Amino acid sequence: MCANDREKRAAELGYAPLCLDIIQSELATKRLGTKFHYFQEIDSTNSYARRLADAGAPEGAVVIAEHQSDGRGRLGRSWESPPYCNLYFSLLLRPTLAPAHAPQITLMAAVALADTVAEFIVEPPAIKWPNDILLQGKKLAGILTESSCDAKRIEFVILGIGVNLNFPRERMPETIRDRATSLMEVAGNSFSRELVLRRLIQDLDRCYGTLEDFGFDAIAPRWQARFGLKGKTVRVEMGGDVLIGQAVGIDRDGALLVEDDRGERQRVVAGDVTAIED
Amino acid sequence: MAMELSEDDVLHILKLIDESQFDYFQLEVGDLKITVSKGEPIPLTAAPQLAAAPAAAPAPKPALAAAPAPKPEAPRAAAIPPGMVPITAPILGTFYVAPEPGAPPFVKVGDMITEDTTVGLIEVMKVFNSVRSGVKGVVTEVVAQNGQFVEHGQTLLLVKPA
Numbered sequence: 125m126c127a128n129d130r131e132k133r134a135a136e137l138g139y140a141p142l143c144l145d146i147i148q149s150e151l152a153t154k155r156l157g158t159k160f161h162y163f164q165e166i167d168s169t170n171s172y173a174r175r176l177a178d179a180g181a182p183e184g185a186v187v188i189a190e191h192q193s194d195g196r197g198r199l200g201r202s203w204e205s206p207p208y209c210n211l212y213f214s215l216l217l218r219p220t221l222a223p224a225h226a227p228q229i230t231l232m233a234a235v236a237l238a239d240t241v242a243e244f245i246v247e248p249p250a251i252k253w254p255n256d257i258l259l260q261g262k263k264l265a266g267i268l269t270e271s272s273c274d275a276k277r278i279e280f281v282i283l284g285i286g287v288n289l290n291f292p293r294e295r296m297p298e299t300i301r302d303r304a305t306s307l308m309e310v311a312g313n314s315f316s317r318e319l320v321l322r323r324l325i326q327d328l329d330r331c332y333g334t335l336e337d338f339g340f341d342a343i344a345p346r347w348q349a350r351f352g353l354k355g356k357t358v359r360v361e362m363g364g365d366v367l368i369g370q371a372v373g374i375d376r377d378g379a380l381l382v383e384d385d386r387g388e389r390q391r392v393v394a395g396d397v398t399a400i401e402d
Numbered sequence: 403m404a405m406e407l408s409e410d411d412v413l414h415i416l417k418l419i420d421e422s423q424f425d426y427f428q429l430e431v432g433d434l435k436i437t438v439s440k441g442e443p444i445p446l447t448a449a450p451q452l453a454a455a456p457a458a459a460p461a462p463k464p465a466l467a468a469a470p471a472p473k474p475e476a477p478r479a480a481a482i483p484p485g486m487v488p489i490t491a492p493i494l495g496t497f498y499v500a501p502e503p504g505a506p507p508f509v510k511v512g513d514m515i516t517e518d519t520t521v522g523l524i525e526v527m528k529v530f531n532s533v534r535s536g537v538k539g540v541v542t543e544v545v546a547q548n549g550q551f552v553e554h555g556q557t558l559l560l561v562k563p564a
Binding site: 223224226227229230231254255267268269270271272273274275276279362378379393394 | 490492493494495496520525526527528529530531532533534536551554555
């Protein structure tokens with residue numbers, strides 16, 4: 125479908141482009157939202173933000189797109205991004221964290237995302253380690269964090285976020301329909317994308333400030349409180365290795381702690397984690 | 403004489419480190435190697451991607467990775483050929499030579515690279531870190547394999563400086 129056809133179809137469905145004035149007019153942030161880059165269509169907001177970073181852009185830039193022609197998840201997995209009904213954006217950060225602590229950015233963002241969702245809906249959001257937000261056990265939002273660093277410092281971090289907002293189930297591809305949800309699906313009504321995005325940028329700004337100023341210890345308890353897999357039996361797959369055990373929480377580095385059948389706690393820093401029905 | 407430590411000795415060391423101002427402790431005597439870290443991810447020599455936390459402690463603080471003797475060919479200990487410069491992992495995680503499966507590698511042997519060339523990705527906790535070369539020269543060997551779990555400081559590539 126070409127861009128014009130998409131816009132016509134969106135108008136028929138009652139969708140409208142984002143109004144940046146609404147987002148920017150009352151945006152209360154210290155670090156984020158310094159500059160907005162808005163696109164009707166782009167390859168991926170993360171890719172554009174990375175180009176900005178490589179060109180020396182300062183921290184706080186927000187890249188928003190109505191449609192991503194090459195929206196990405198982990199390892200090149202695609203991210204479904206129909207126009208005008210969801211949120212797809214990336215933030216350019218230049219944290220002072222040590223490179224080893226870059227994953228804390230993802231965990232911080234998950235806390236902010238969950239806080240925002242909780243502001244708009246009664247149903248409690250849950251975090252699936254380390255980077256997904258679930259509602260009623262289905263994926264509502266995802267985070268794709270990319271960074272560039274050398275041995276001594278992080279040059280930049282690109283925080284890419286996709287949130288399913290007014291995404292009706294019937295428009296979801298069949299491949300994700302049983303695993304994904306949207307705020308509208310759960311609440312039964314649509315939401316202002318501008319108000320949700322403004323709130324989300326503010327929550328990210330606040331949580332990022334806390335992480336930078338006070339460290340991960342100030343964020344971790346809030347992450348733990350929303351950890352959806354706590355106490356559940358999980359399966360962790362990493363390449364050919366499989367670990368099955370009980371999810372305990374995270375350690376001070378953000379690694380997932382899983383207690384195996386011998387009662388030993390394993391630190392998990394990579395791999396796919398899924399809950400197993402007991 | 404080989405040095406031996408009992409479980410009580412290890413627990414005693416943990417307690418001392420936990421109560422001290424130090425964040426990181428490494429003891430290496432002959433075949434014995436103990437690494438204790440309060441904050442930084444722990445260099446691992448066993449069980450790629452999964453590191454055993456102490457079973458006895460309800461809250462693993464500090465986390466412990468007590469590995470048996472490091473093998474002589476352990477990646478971190480590998481000798482660097484004369485005239486070569488290693489590009490090392492800035493962070494532990496899974497190393498990828500290409501931006502996504504099926505894509506061409508960032509660099510290959512014989513490529514001329516600059517300090518800013520991206521030579522690989524390291525994924526840890528779903529964060530994809532681009533690794534910058536930091537050195538100008540010609541790639542002579544890609545030491546780490548695609549999909550391999552690498553430790554902080556482990557050699558990824560060797561470069562002959564230009």
